Amino acid sequence: MGGGAVKPGKKGTQGETGEQGRTGEQGKPGKTGKSGPSIRDVAAAADVSYQTVSRVINGHPSVKGSTRERVLAAIDELGFRRSATALALASGRSRSVTVLTANTTHYGYAAILQGIEEEARRSAYSLGIAVLESADESAVRAVVQRAADTGGGLVVIAYDPAGVGALRAVPAGLPVVGVVETPATPPGGDRPWVWTDDRAAAHEATRHLLALGHETVHYVAIPSSTRRTAPRTAGWRAALREAGASAPRVIQGGWGPAGGYAAGRRLAGDPAVTAILCGNDDLALGVIRALHEAGRAVPGEVSVAGFDDAPGSAYLTPSLTSVRLDFAGLGRAAFGLLHDVVEQSARVAPHPVSVPELIVRESSGPPPAREDARRSR
Amino acid sequence: MGGGAVKPGKKGTQGETGEQGRTGEQGKPGKTGKSGPSIRDVAAAADVSYQTVSRVINGHPSVKGSTRERVLAAIDELGFRRSATALALASGRSRSVTVLTANTTHYGYAAILQGIEEEARRSAYSLGIAVLESADESAVRAVVQRAADTGGGLVVIAYDPAGVGALRAVPAGLPVVGVVETPATPPGGDRPWVWTDDRAAAHEATRHLLALGHETVHYVAIPSSTRRTAPRTAGWRAALREAGASAPRVIQGGWGPAGGYAAGRRLAGDPAVTAILCGNDDLALGVIRALHEAGRAVPGEVSVAGFDDAPGSAYLTPSLTSVRLDFAGLGRAAFGLLHDVVEQSARVAPHPVSVPELIVRESSGPPPAREDARRSR
DNA sequence: CTGAAAGCGCTTACAG
DNA sequence: CTGAAAGCGCTTACAG
Known part of the structure; x- marks a missing residue:
């Protein structure tokens, strides 16, 4: 097997890339739509x-x-x-939803998007995406305004500061539903929102690790949406407290495997660390890689658990213990709620959303025997 | 470490999930937009x-x-x-683009989407997504029609039969650009399209494996967009032919790790297999998992290479040799072309798109020595 | 069951 | 430099 570096030398090579543009019968200048029969x-x-x-x-x-x-x-x-636009102008309703989100590729976000899309398609709504690139207040406001100008309903994914800001910035009177972290107190004022119980999920994953015999569990966190303690962090901390375990300092990991890798390097150096909970599966991937490079076996010496149960997690080696959250279902529920609001068809009744589920796989196991731990110091 | 099963027993647990709906000052019945000042x-x-x-x-x-x-x-x-809709109706231009795609989550698709989104945002275009759930002709036609009704430009990702059908079904006169596989011959008639050179990329990855000393390279393929030989398959086959190596039968893997796993199980049983090229990194993940369960070391006994260089691939163990393709750049180029067509600003000039790049990591190495291979039979 | 009028919020010529 | 008219393609009352 090659060296330990994660990103070994890249042999760049020649390749060809093509692009071809022709201007055929591409319609009249500027005019973008068909001017078909009316x-x-x-x-x-x-x-x-x-x-x-x-x-x-x-x-x-x-x-x-x-x-x-x-x-x-x-x-x-x-x-x-x-014409959909004439219909919208004359009737005042647009049968469209635009999703405001800071990200479209991380698993949780992508799966929520997918859930919204499914339901929107079923209801013959068109779907728009507006990405919140910055959490800066005026930038967020601009994106929200442009989305509102579309004239349809809004779904805001408020898992991060940009999303939280966007939810706050939506003008009153517009139909909007927020996908939020487990709320301690209603986040957006007098509006509908949906969530999964991240706190309970983190609590359970932590308990699983403690039940295996670990003295404590370290936590590599995803960024939180506000300054308050994130639900996942709270659930982890509560489980430790109930077990009488000490709570190590939270390590911030970011969203991707690179952040997990950095966090993992720090934790790998401490022989007292035997169990690590990660805020998502990408972080866990990076943590495991760092542990591997440091020569610490997973789960032999260190147990690792992730969050979200991304599609690849079952196929990693070791396969990853993770908490599955039904993000697609959450997205479907969010759209359902929005639909109810827009069409006033129902009194915005709660939809069923499935519960978090701990999936135990190979990456978590009992801590090493005492002697082993002592020996390795 | 637990047993060999990929998806061991799931301990389902209780958890809470919340949803709250209130009907506050949610605007007037039916009316979805603000009726602000005109x-x-x-x-x-x-x-x-x-x-x-x-x-x-x-x-x-x-x-x-x-x-x-x-x-x-x-x-x-x-x-x-x-009002954006009044503007669109009166002026005939809508400053919007909708992307037609069969998938939003697989890495290549998602990255293209992201590239389109970036450029659309820069140009103050709104972005819509229309998912092609089925490749059935009438279903595809319906989705295309609805997207066309929006009145904006179209980008079609034609990496699969549904996408190819959609590109074909776009009515003449609408501004559209296709993101296509390396075209042997112009795919969509008289229209602009963009592509990366998948053929060259596959050729290079195969050559890399052959150069390490492998007698031949097996190929686990992603689904192809047409009945013709896919560019990746063609590139792989050409490299084998040039090296005088025999070309094994292509194994169809689908898009995700589960398909790769199934393919890997078949290949793991054949001791003559020492090198496997996979149509994407998710397939490679599944293949490697299957080899692991069969007790065949990667890269000690079998080398594996992927395609696309997904974000997590560098952090796998072993880290994955893969061909990086600049999908985000492809998406940006696609939007740029569309923008040119719609605004007639430029003569639809080619944009620069970066070339495929082979990233060599731990998962590929020399084949086992002769005796080892013999011994293992 | 079906027609004639007014209007959704804007733009695009046409006048001055 | 600025107003008055017609119209984008539809819907929503209002008449009959």
Whole structure:
């Protein structure tokens, strides 16, 4: 096996990359949409007024069967498609949702997005994404404004300061639901929001490690959304307290494996460390890599558990113990709530969201026997 | 360490999940948008005609300084925001792009999406996502139609049959750019598209493994977008041919680690297998896991290389040799091309897109010595 | 069951 | 430099 470096020499090489642009019959300058047949064209073809066409395409009941047929035939023949923007302008409703998020690729965010998308598609809503690049207040405000200008509903993922700021910055009167950390107290004022119980999940993972015999559990944290103690941190701390274990200092790990790797290097140097809980699976990946490079076996000498149960975690070696959270379900619930608000169909009733589930795999086990621990000092 | 099963017993547990819905001042029934001040309200407040307001918000030069000031002040005071949908309807341009894709979470797709998003944000375009759930022709057509109805530009990721079908189904006259596999022949007719040279990338990775001394290289493939030989497969095969090596049968792996795992189990049983190229890093993860469970060391007995260089690949143990492709850059280029088409600003000139780069890490090495190989039979 | 009118909030020529 | 008119493609009352 090669050396210990994580990113060994890269042999850059030649490769070809292509791109081809042609300007064919790409429509008229500036104009971006089709200027296909309108409701009036259909009306003319079917020999009715355009209001009747409107009734047909809206499924209005009071239309004589024969004229409905004529209209439908004309629609079909002309290839008529109703303009979504005209519909939105005239009716005031847009059947669209835009998701405000600081990230689109980390597993939790991506899975929530996917859940929202599924439900939006089912309800024939179009889906927009607005990325919060910065947590700076005016930058956040600008993104929120632009999203609001779209005229549809909003879902804000408030797992980080940018998202929390965005949720706060949404103008009153707009339909919005927040996906938030377990709230100690209502976060966004008088609005609907959804969450999973991260606190309970962290509590359980920590208890699992303690039950294996570890004296304490170290915690490598993801960034928190506010200055308050994050739910995951709180759950970890509570489990330690209940077990009478001392609580080590929290190590900040960031979101990705690089941050986990850095944290892992620090922890690997301390022989007293036998169990590490990580704020997400990417952090755990980096921590395990660092432990490996330091020659500390997982789970033989150190147990590691992650958070989120990302798709690859079951296939790592060792496979990763992790807490599975149903982010896709959370996203579906968020959209469902938004839909209720926008359509006023229901009184915004709670949806079922599945509970966190600890998945025990190879990366967690009992601590090394006393003598071993002593010997390694 | 636990048993060999990849997904050992899951200890499901209790947890709490919360959701809270309130109906506060959520706006009027049905109406989804703000009905804030309009251009006419501003005009009244500034004591000008609404056309003048239009000129001001569009930065038209011919407006007297003093009246511009008055209008701006009124805008500020009333909190006026120009309606994007009215703008789109009246002007015919929408400054929006919707991405048609079969997937949003696999690394390549997600990174392309991210690149498109970055450039869209820079150009103040709003971004929509339309997911192609099925490759069924009528289903694809429906999604394309709905996306087209939005009135903006389209980017189609055509890495799979659904995407290829969508690209084909886009009505003529709409601004669209395709992100495609290395085209042998122009795929979508008279339209702009972008690609990376997957063929060259696969060729190089295969050559790398052959150069280490392996007699041949097995290939676990991602699904291809068409019935034609996929570029990655072609590159792999060409490298084998040039080296005079025999080409084993391609093994279909799907997109995720589970497929890689299944493929790996088959390959692990054949002691003649000493090198495996995988169509993406997730497949490689599954393959390596399967080899591990079969007791075959990586890279001691079998070398494995992946494709795409996903963020976690450098932190696996062994760290993964992979071919890095600049998907984010590809996404940025795709949007740039679309922007050029829509705004007619440039003659759709090629953008620079970086070349594939082989990253050699721990998972690839020389084959085992002859005797070892013989002994293991 | 169906038509004629007014309007959603803006832009685009056309006048002055 | 600034106003008055017509219209983008639809919906929503209002009439009959």
